[in-house]
Amino acid sequence: MSRSVLVLGLIALVSCTPKSQPGVELKKDAAIMGGSMVAENAAIASGIVGIYDTQDNSICTGSLISENLVLTAAHCATSKPSKLKIVFGVDIDATMSIREPDVQQELTRTVSAIQVHSSYKPEEQEEKETDWGDIAILKFPGKLPAGYKPVALLQDDSILKKGFVVTLAGYGVSHIDLEPIDARKVRDIEEAIEYGEVICDDNLKNCLKVDMSGDGELRQTTAPVSFLTETEVFLDESKGRGTCSGDSGGPAYVQKNGQYFLFGITSRGSQLCDSVGVYTNTVYYNNWIRETALKLSK
Numbered sequence: 001m002s003r004s005v006l007v008l009g010l011i012a013l014v015s016c017t018p019k020s021q022p023g024v025e026l027k028k029d030a031a032i033m034g035g036s037m038v039a040e041n042a043a044i045a046s047g048i049v050g051i052y053d054t055q056d057n058s059i060c061t062g063s064l065i066s067e068n069l070v071l072t073a074a075h076c077a078t079s080k081p082s083k084l085k086i087v088f089g090v091d092i093d094a095t096m097s098i099r100e101p102d103v104q105q106e107l108t109r110t111v112s113a114i115q116v117h118s119s120y121k122p123e124e125q126e127e128k129e130t131d132w133g134d135i136a137i138l139k140f141p142g143k144l145p146a147g148y149k150p151v152a153l154l155q156d157d158s159i160l161k162k163g164f165v166v167t168l169a170g171y172g173v174s175h176i177d178l179e180p181i182d183a184r185k186v187r188d189i190e191e192a193i194e195y196g197e198v199i200c201d202d203n204l205k206n207c208l209k210v211d212m213s214g215d216g217e218l219r220q221t222t223a224p225v226s227f228l229t230e231t232e233v234f235l236d237e238s239k240g241r242g243t244c245s246g247d248s249g250g251p252a253y254v255q256k257n258g259q260y261f262l263f264g265i266t267s268r269g270s271q272l273c274d275s276v277g278v279y280t281n282t283v284y285y286n287n288w289i290r291e292t293a294l295k296l297s298k
Contacts (some may be wrong), residue, residue, distance in 0.1 A: 018108060033174060033273050034241035035221030040090050040147075044220060044253075044260060047151035050087035050171050051249060052096060055079045059092055059215060061170040061250030062138065063262055064152065068109075069293055070138040071248030073265050073280065074120040077136040081294070083179070084111040086140045088148060090218040092171055109140035115292050117285065130186045130229045133187070134267040135280045136249075138298045153253065154263040157283040159254055160233055164225045166254055168235075168277075170247025174214030176272060183207045196245075210272070213244040231284045233264050235277040244273035252279045 038045050049070055051060040060076035070086060077084070086109040089095040098104045119133030160166075183189050183204040192198040200207040223235040223242050233252070235242060243250065243266045252264030264279030282289065 002187060014226060019091040033050040033176075033221065033237070033244050034239075035168075035174070035219040038090055038218040038220050040168065044167070044169055044171055045090055045218060046149050047260075048146055048169055048251060049066065049075055049148075050089070050092040050095075050216075050219060051244030051276075052085040052087050052092060053079050053083060058109050059171055060248045061172070061266065062086070063251045064144070064148060064263075065137070065153070065289065065298065066150050066293055068140050071262075071265065071282070071289065071295060072136055072138060072139070073134045073267055074116045074132075074136040075122070075134055075267075076249040077116055077138060078115045078122075080139075081114050082113075083109040083121070084138065085109070086138070088145050091215040091216060103141075106145055107141055111138045111140050113139040113296055115139075115296060117288060130278075131231045132280070133231070135282070135285055136286075137266055137292050137296060151262045151288070152259060153286060154254060155282055157228070157233075157263055159256075160223055160225050160228060160263065162227060164254075165222050166225065166235065166264070167220060167222055167260065168243055168247070168250070168252050169218065169244055170266060171218055171221040172215050172246025172248070172250070173212040173244040173273070174217070174219060175212070176244070177211040177213070178272075179209040179211070181207050181209045195240060212245055222289065226269070226276065228281065228287060230268070231281050233281050234277045235279065237269065237273065237277045238275050240274070242273060242277045243269060254290050 013114055028296045049062050051062050062070035065071045087095050088107045095107050116136040117133045186192055221241045223237050226234040226236040247266045250266045251262045253260040267280050268277045269277040291294035
């Protein structure tokens, strides 16, 4: 399944070579970098789903928080509910390619309702470096397939100190290829830069073509906490481990007594997925999650 990787909402947070002006992108269409494949029967897989947008042919990741509710990033929920598919399985492309209608029906659901947090304002993101309110809940009909169950939400984020290593998972990009190019030979270079297909310095003399691949398969990895703001957690992803385009909306976990507890939703990160990762802190939003889940369940 061919997908285009979009680079959206650049904000000045971290330096990304070779682009002279630093930027952080929304991780839509974004895979786990430096990670490993998740087996179908792995404990971590039981609460994670893919989100396939049939309107723009892109993917995100989400976490089950009840029998028919998925927690994800707000920027993954901008299309109409009917355009979003919840996909079960560790390979989105394989699931969506199934031809048997009964099997396809068992492993996919069409979203019926969306609730985005009121503080999420895309038009203001360029002016805000932190605290985006990038959180949403999707509702879908039907029961969960066998082996799936809601994740546990972390209730106290005091464990999230600098250097504490957490677990990440998602269906995003796992490999990035860079190729030097001549900007003069690129048709509509400004559009190519806007969509993340090309990155350049300010005078367009040094440009690289960006080719992202490997999205659609569920992977996991680890990364250490860098710092926290009131509503977000920043991870150090400079060691080749972290999230990328397609992992958006996916979970960040801490492990306690052998159990995974979700504390973060993948929001955005450095343009080449090699510096910083930003995660919506679900502990801050726990009351909103509970109230919204109750409203959507009626």
